[in-house]
Amino acid sequence: MMIISTVKLPEECKRLIPVKDEGITEDDIRNAEIIMLWPSQAREILPKAEKVKIIQTFSAGVDDFPFELLKKDQLLYSNAGAYSISVAEHAFALILALAKGVGVKKRVETYPLNNSTILILGAGGIGSEVAKIAKLGFNMYVIGVSRSFKGTYYDEKYSLKDLEKVIGRADVIVDTLPLNKETRGILNYSVLSKVKEKCIIVNVGRAETVVEDDIYRILKEKPGVRFGTDVFWRVNGKENFSTSKLWELENFTGTPHIAGATANERVLKNALIQACKNVYRILNEGEGENKVKIEDYI
Amino acid sequence: MMIISTVKLPEECKRLIPVKDEGITEDDIRNAEIIMLWPSQAREILPKAEKVKIIQTFSAGVDDFPFELLKKDQLLYSNAGAYSISVAEHAFALILALAKGVGVKKRVETYPLNNSTILILGAGGIGSEVAKIAKLGFNMYVIGVSRSFKGTYYDEKYSLKDLEKVIGRADVIVDTLPLNKETRGILNYSVLSKVKEKCIIVNVGRAETVVEDDIYRILKEKPGVRFGTDVFWRVNGKENFSTSKLWELENFTGTPHIAGATANERVLKNALIQACKNVYRILNEGEGENKVKIEDYI
Numbered sequence: 010m011m012i013i014s015t016v017k018l019p020e021e022c023k024r025l026i027p028v029k030d031e032g033i034t035e036d037d038i039r040n041a042e043i044i045m046l047w048p049s050q051a052r053e054i055l056p057k058a059e060k061v062k063i064i065q066t067f068s069a070g071v072d073d074f075p076f077e078l079l080k081k082d083q084l085l086y087s088n089a090g091a092y093s094i095s096v097a098e099h100a101f102a103l104i105l106a107l108a109k110g111v112g113v114k115k116r117v118e119t120y121p122l123n124n125s126t127i128l129i130l131g132a133g134g135i136g137s138e139v140a141k142i143a144k145l146g147f148n149m150y151v152i153g154v155s156r157s158f159k160g161t162y163y164d165e166k167y168s169l170k171d172l173e174k175v176i177g178r179a180d181v182i183v184d185t186l187p188l189n190k191e192t193r194g195i196l197n198y199s200v201l202s203k204v205k206e207k208c209i210i211v212n213v214g215r216a217e218t219v220v221e222d223d224i225y226r227i228l229k230e231k232p233g234v235r236f237g238t239d240v241f242w243r244v245n246g247k248e249n250f251s252t253s254k255l256w257e258l259e260n261f262t263g264t265p266h267i268a269g270a271t272a273n274e275r276v277l278k279n280a281l282i283q284a285c286k287n288v289y290r291i292l293n294e295g296e297g298e299n300k301v302k303i304e305d306y307i
Numbered sequence: 308m309m310i311i312s313t314v315k316l317p318e319e320c321k322r323l324i325p326v327k328d329e330g331i332t333e334d335d336i337r338n339a340e341i342i343m344l345w346p347s348q349a350r351e352i353l354p355k356a357e358k359v360k361i362i363q364t365f366s367a368g369v370d371d372f373p374f375e376l377l378k379k380d381q382l383l384y385s386n387a388g389a390y391s392i393s394v395a396e397h398a399f400a401l402i403l404a405l406a407k408g409v410g411v412k413k414r415v416e417t418y419p420l421n422n423s424t425i426l427i428l429g430a431g432g433i434g435s436e437v438a439k440i441a442k443l444g445f446n447m448y449v450i451g452v453s454r455s456f457k458g459t460y461y462d463e464k465y466s467l468k469d470l471e472k473v474i475g476r477a478d479v480i481v482d483t484l485p486l487n488k489e490t491r492g493i494l495n496y497s498v499l500s501k502v503k504e505k506c507i508i509v510n511v512g513r514a515e516t517v518v519e520d521d522i523y524r525i526l527k528e529k530p531g532v533r534f535g536t537d538v539f540w541r542v543n544g545k546e547n548f549s550t551s552k553l554w555e556l557e558n559f560t561g562t563p564h565i566a567g568a569t570a571n572e573r574v575l576k577n578a579l580i581q582a583c584k585n586v587y588r589i590l591n592e593g594e595g596e597n598k599v600k601i602e603d604y605i
Contacts, residue, residue, distance in 0.1 A: 094421045098419065098420050098421065101403055102404060102406065105396065105399055105400035105403055105404070106403070106404045109397050109401075109566070111400050111562055112410025114549075116569070121392075121393060121571060121573060123392045145443035146439075146444020146445065147440065237409075251412075262410060265412075265413065267407070267408060267414055267417055268417075271414070272408070272415065273417045
């Protein structure tokens with residue numbers, strides 16, 4: 010069983026699975042049955058990988074995976090959950106910076122978190138960590154809106170279809186959604202116009218789940234609403250962190266997509282190990298976690 | 308029993324204690340046995356208050372109270388703990404903004420909170436709330452350094468004398484200390500020089516517990532250290548929020564003393580009610596909470 014990785018892996022991985030992660034040749038790619046990679050590398054590698062049956066991504070999201078290259082008998086596994094704690098901490102960094110006016114350099118009204126209501130969009134790995142911090146750390150009432158639920162810290166659970174019904178109850182909204190056919194643009198003007206006058210909205214999922222023009226309009230119309238995001242809208246494949254017009258607004262803050270592993274070696278290492286553990290599971294149990302539902306994307 | 312308040316109090320207070328809080332005359336001040344006020348008002352009011360036995364402040368800190376005006380038989384009670392949850396949330400706003408680079412507008416290394424060690428200076432109302440959020444919300448190992456301890460979320464407890472011995476173990480340091488003879492300048496160069504290369508230090512206590520020149524020097528010498536404060540050093544009685552030279556540094560952020568009640572009506576209202584509850588306790592049980600130890604200050 011030939012397993013290759015496009016990324017040099019930590020020693021812990023080598024003890025789990027037999028994987029070649031250095032000096033990969035064209036022959037290695039041709040013969041590999043399992044390939045571990047970032048989605049951005051798939052377009053180059055997949056066409057040469059004649060025998061590959063299983064693709065394991067290092068990323069949690071697979072929205073930029075070239076699904077059209079995937080053959081019927083090939084399975085795709087994402088690394089969902091690998092960055093959950095880091096991203097959930099990041100969500101609270103944005104929430105609290107907005108709530109307490111950190112970085113504003115003048116006196117602003119502070120928003121208390123204690124006893125307030127948080128609405129979490131997407132109750133997967135990140136969402137469940139956000140719920141835990143909200144409930145145990147900040148004594149918040151936790152409402153989840155999701156397709157399926159991980160974790161135990163939700164006071165109320167709804168499906169994505171009910172979003173418009175519950176969004177007006179939230180003091181804080183955290184978007185942890187993956188980007189797929191169902192979630193693209195889910196936070197549009199019609200939905201966003203129902204938020205409270207003093208609501209904090211934070212996005213650590215994918216930018217395109219929010220309509221940029223619509224959140225801009227809401228922030229103009231309701232100056233008490235505050236929005237923070239770690240993820241930006243892709244323009245020619247690149248996130249528009251520095252060029253987004255949201256930066257004009259006082260009730261906005263952002264970070265350049267650093268909630269996950271890009272900005273911390275320890276987080277990256279743990280994510281690589283989680284991907285290896287999943288491949289180990291596939292090898293030993295025949296099935297891993299986070300098998301991607303292709304029909305969500307194409 | 309004449310009780311007066313310099314601040315208009317919420318209705319909830321009036322149901323607890325008989326207090327005059329509007330149209331206070333010179334006669335009222337002369338006859339009052341209990342006076343509720345901000346420390347900054349004491350210099351004007353105390354000399355006229357011939358019968359006052361008990362002074363209850365609305366503030367948590369009493370470092371700017373004119374102790375020299377206090378007579379031997381007069382008792383001073385602070386409002387310690389009244390702002391604890393709000394200030395503890397603020398501490399995490401500063402910690403997380405520094406840890407995740409919120410407001411920096413470029414990619415910085417992020418610092419994980421999960422599994423890291425937090426050192427809390429002062430284990431009173433604020434400290435115990437910080438400990439709770441750290442332990443339950445962010446899975447941190449919690450070390451407290453204090454004279455006495457409130458709360459149950461400390462993994463290790465030390466006295467202030469042991470500060471130099473434990474400070475080097477901390478990934479995050481939160482200063483919640485009141486300002487008194489013992490704490491003034493406790494974070495000086497000698498102590499600060501022992502912190503980790505990548506340590507986050509946050510002050511939500513009183514600015515003067517830190518030596519401004521010394522923290523400036525540490526931030527220059529160790530660029531991986533990040534410092535955030537809500538409290539600034541008093542120059543002619545006014546905090547130097549906008550003029551502190553710390554703003555020159557990239558590894559610094561601050562807010563203009565808004566962690567407590569100044570920036571949120573709900574927090575202020577709760578603080579006023581807590582002060583009233585303490586006066587109620589004094590009236591009914593003969594003793595309230597947070598009796599100030601005068602010898603700590605003069």
